[in-house]
Amino acid sequence: MVERGSVMGAMAQALADLDSTGLRKLVRGALETGIDPEGIVREGLGEGMRLVGERYELGEYFLAELVMAGVTMNEAMDLIRPVLDRKRRSYVGKVVIGTVEGDLHDIGKNIVVSMLQSAGFEVVDIGVDVSPARFVETVKLEEPEIVCLSTLLSVTLPNVEAVVHALERAGLRGKVKVLVGGRCLNPEMARGIGADAFGVDAWDAVVKAKALLS
C-alpha cells in the first residue's frame, strides 16, 4: 500500500514539472486504489499549482509554464471529474464565469475556473465575448452565488460595468455577488464599477470568492 502523502507529493511534483503523462498515471492509480478525488484535487493538484506559482514568482517559470500547468491540470481533471460528479461533493458554492463582450482572452479565466473547481465550487463557464444579456439569462437559470467577470482589454472595460448594470436592471444584483478580475482592472476601479470584489490573480480570486460566501 503506497502511502497517501507520497502519492500526493508525486502528483504535485509531476504537475509542477508539467509532466502530463506521469500525472495522469498517478491520478489513475490513486483513483483505482480508492483515494478520494477531493483529496487528489486539493492535496495533489492544488499543491502542484502552488509549486508552479512559487516557481513563477521565483522567475524559474514564465507565462508559458503557467499556461501549460493549466493544460496539464485540466488533463488530470478530465480523469477526476467523472468520479467527482458521481460522488456528492462538499459544496462550496456556485459560480457563473465569463469573459465580457468584445474580449476573447480566456487564459486567465480558464485558470480561475480550474482553481475554483479544485476549491470545491461548481463552475458554469459561459466562455468568451459574453453579452450582458447572456450573463443575466445564465444567472436567472443557474442561480449562482457569484458571477465572475474577466477582461484583459481596457477597451472592453465599459462592458464589465454594463453587466453589473444589467444585473441591477434585472433585479438580480441583491441575489448575486460580482467578482471581477483582469489585467486592466485594479481594486479601486472594481469598486467604482460596483463589483463586490477584485481578484488580483487566480489564487486571489478563489480567496475572494470564499470570502464573499462567508
Add this chain to the structure above:
Amino acid sequence: MRTRHAYLERCVLGLLEGRAVLTPKDRYITAIEHREPDLVPIDISFLDPIHVERILDRPTFGAGAGGGGGGVVASTSQEETLGLNEMMVRNQRMENEAKRKIGVDALSVSDYNVFPPGYRPRFVSEDTYVDLFARVYRVRRDVKTTWWVDGGIKTPEDLDRWVPPDAEEMDYSIVDLTVEEAGDEYPVVAWVHGSMMFPYLMRGGIDKLVFDIYRQPDFARRLIRKVADVNLEITRRILDRGVDVVAESDDIADCHSLFFNPRVFREFFFPYLKRLIDECHGRGLKFMKHSDGNLYPLLDDFVGLGVDGLHPIEPNVMDLGDVKRRYGERFFLRGNVDCTHILPSGSEADVRRDVRRCVDAAAKGGGFVLADSNSMHSNVRTENIRVMVDEGRRYGKYPIGRG
C-alpha cells in the same frame, strides 16, 4: 514652414549662446552611438491619430491605429474608395507634419501600415475582419478604434492554406514619402516585426502558441518560420528605401516576466532574430529591440545577439537607471516617460518630473533618447505630449552630469 523657422531660430540662438547646434538627425545618431550631442534627442514611438488630429486640427483617415498594433480600415464610403494605401500615405504625411510641429527629433514608419496594392481586409461580419496575416480584428467606427480579438490559423491545415503577403508586391509609399520628407534633417526609424509576435496573434492567443510549442512543436516551427521569412522580406524592402534605425517591435513579455522560457526563445525564435539583426548590421544600421514588460531575463542574450538599443525599459517593471548602469555601454536606451499613468492622467508637474527622472537616470554620456514608454496612445493627454517635449528640451541640455 513654421517648424522650419523654429528650427532655424534654435540654431541662431544656439550659435549666439556659443553652443554647437546639431540637426535632429545628427543629434539622434550621435546619441545612439553613445556620444553626447547638444541636447537629449526626443522621439515618439507612435502618435495615435487622435493626437495628430488635435495637433494639426484636421481629421485623419480611417478607423484604427495602425502603428500602435491595431489594424486600420476605411470608416466611410469615401475612404473605401481611396483604398488603404492612399489612406496610409495621407495619414503618414500628417503624422510626419505633426511630429515636426511638436518638435521631436525623428520621424518613423511602421510595417503595420504597408499593404499590397488594392488590398482590403476581409470582413467576416459587420464589425469583424481578417487581415493579411490571418489576424482577426474588431472595429468600432463610431470611435475610430480597432482591436485584435482572434487568429485565423486554427489548425496545421489552416497554416498550409495561408498565403503570406508577397513582400515584393507591397506598396512602400509611406516609407518613400517619409525618407523624402526627413531629408538630411531627421532620422527615420523603421518599426518592423520579426518572428515572435505575429504567430501568437495568428493562432488566436499566446496560450495557443504555447500549446503548440510544447505539444506540437513542428507546427509551431512551421508557423514561426513562415512569419519570420515574410517579415524579413518586408523589412529588407523597407531598409532598401533608406531608413536610419530599425526597431523590431515584437512584444514578448508582460509586467511580471517573459511570455516564454528563455530556452524556448533560444530554440524557436532567436535564430530568426539573429538573422534580422545581421541584416541590419550588414547595412550599417543600428538595431533596437522593443518589447513591453520585464525583459531582464533576456538582456544578456540580447548582448550576445548584437542588439544595439532597447525600448522602452517599462517603468515600474524595469529600472532605467539600473539598466543604464549595467548595460549602458552595450545598449542605447530609448524611453521611458510613463504612458500608462503619467502621460494619460498626470499633471503638467508630474510629466515634467518624469522627464527629469529619465534624463537623470540615463542621459549622461549619451546613449539615450527620451521617448514615451510604449506609444502616444489615444488615452494620453495631447497637452502632456507637448509638456514632455518642452521639459525634454529645457532639462535635456548637455553636458549632463547626473546619472
